[in-house]
Amino acid sequence: MRQAGRSLPEYRELRKRYGLFDIVAQPELCAEVTLQPVRRHDVDAAVMFTDIMFPVLGMGVDVQLVENVGPVIERPIATQADVERLVVPEPEEAVPTILEAVRLVRDELRDDQAVIGFCGGPFTVAGYLIEGRPSREFAKVKTLMYREPAVWHALMEKLTETSASYVAAKARAGADVIQLFDSWVGALSPSDYEEFVAPYSARILAAVDVPTIHFGTGTATLLHDMSAAGGDVIGLDWRIPLDRGWEQVGDERGVQGNLDPALLLGPWPRIEAETRAILARAGGRPGHVFNLGHGVPPETDPAVLRQLTELVHEATVEARV
Numbered sequence: 001m002r003q004a005g006r007s008l009p010e011y012r013e014l015r016k017r018y019g020l021f022d023i024v025a026q027p028e029l030c031a032e033v034t035l036q037p038v039r040r041h042d043v044d045a046a047v048m049f050t051d052i053m054f055p056v057l058g059m060g061v062d063v064q065l066v067e068n069v070g071p072v073i074e075r076p077i078a079t080q081a082d083v084e085r086l087v088v089p090e091p092e093e094a095v096p097t098i099l100e101a102v103r104l105v106r107d108e109l110r111d112d113q114a115v116i117g118f119c120g121g122p123f124t125v126a127g128y129l130i131e132g133r134p135s136r137e138f139a140k141v142k143t144l145m146y147r148e149p150a151v152w153h154a155l156m157e158k159l160t161e162t163s164a165s166y167v168a169a170k171a172r173a174g175a176d177v178i179q180l181f182d183s184w185v186g187a188l189s190p191s192d193y194e195e196f197v198a199p200y201s202a203r204i205l206a207a208v209d210v211p212t213i214h215f216g217t218g219t220a221t222l223l224h225d226m227s228a229a230g231g232d233v234i235g236l237d238w239r240i241p242l243d244r245g246w247e248q249v250g251d252e253r254g255v256q257g258n259l260d261p262a263l264l265l266g267p268w269p270r271i272e273a274e275t276r277a278i279l280a281r282a283g284g285r286p287g288h289v290f291n292l293g294h295g296v297p298p299e300t301d302p303a304v305l306r307q308l309t310e311l312v313h314e315a316t317v318e319a320r321v
Helices: 009-015 020-024 027-041 080-085 096-108 122-131 139-147 149-173 190-196 198-205 223-229 242-249 261-265 268-282 302-320
Strands: 045-047 063-066 070-073 114-120 177-181 212-215 233-235 254-259 288-292
Touching (some): 020 027, 020 096, 027 096, 080 149, 096 114, 114 149, 122 198, 139 149, 139 190, 190 198, 190 223, 198 212, 212 223, 223 242, 242 254, 242 268, 254 261, 254 268, 261 268, 261 302, 268 302
Parallel strands (some): 045 114
Antiparallel strands (some): 063 070
């Protein structure tokens, strides 16, 4: 589960000494942090520890990860000149440490455990670059899209080239699956998504020969269009019933999700009931990857995550017998 490690005391101890980018800059440390929740919870895959803005550093962007805020950009993108200053780096030169960390994690896992490499979706990354920090309204982003579409598309071209080569390098390094996290793309209407985002997401997802997962939040109105853009598996957040979301996605694709992360902070009987309800909606069909509908809240009790993993494993084994 994405961000499962940040609820662990051993991770918090490391973060007292290292920033997030500092961890990713050291392959052995990055691999260790990636493996911590796998050891604790015995999940079926390791999600590589990094941040969606990490590849952007190689493009010449100054990104600061501010505690309790998120990515903050010193010079937000606003003009064609700003876009032209961005470079499209070679991943082996710009991000060699994360590629080595992928190799280390792949060597440590069992054959039946997958390595999931990921990158930020083009809208979400562009949103940070243009707004300068996390946003709910994306007013600057939409203003640029509508008033300066040439600047928007030029930025998306560079982000797409960078992300496509980044995930391809991760796959070559040993990632079994690639996930595209377009976390905030749900801020768009279906028509805007189709015009301004879908072609670029499609190119990133097509850049690898391994299975892909396409994820966003608030995307109940975009699921059909996201499926058309690509992804062997489509992520569902908690705002839509899993079977209804799967119907929109189509039976030819799998789905990932979709327990509300906030439920992890509630009583266990409620967590168990909601988990069993999701599994019932999946109906034992192949292609369901049980997961949360977004990241793990930092205040989650690690013992609850372990209990949840055991429940899903036991329930799905029983369903197959």
